Amino acid sequence: MRSIANDLRALVEVSTLTYEGHIIRETVPVGATLVRPEDTSSPTSTVAVHYHP
Numbered sequence: 001m002r003s004i005a006n007d008l009r010a011l012v013e014v015s016t017l018t019y020e021g022h023i024i025r026e027t028v029p030v031g032a033t034l035v036r037p038e039d040t041s042s043p044t045s046t047v048a049v050h051y052h053p
Helices: 002-013
Strands: 016-019 022-025
């Protein structure tokens, strides 16, 4: 997961957006949670990412 997050960070780091002649630098917050089959869901959970190595 760390490798994927680092790849995304590097891609965003070199990306720019031009709007009305102005260069805008972007940032993207990235987060992930590993879950196990025995974990239970919570009413406040909105997304679960399942990782299978």
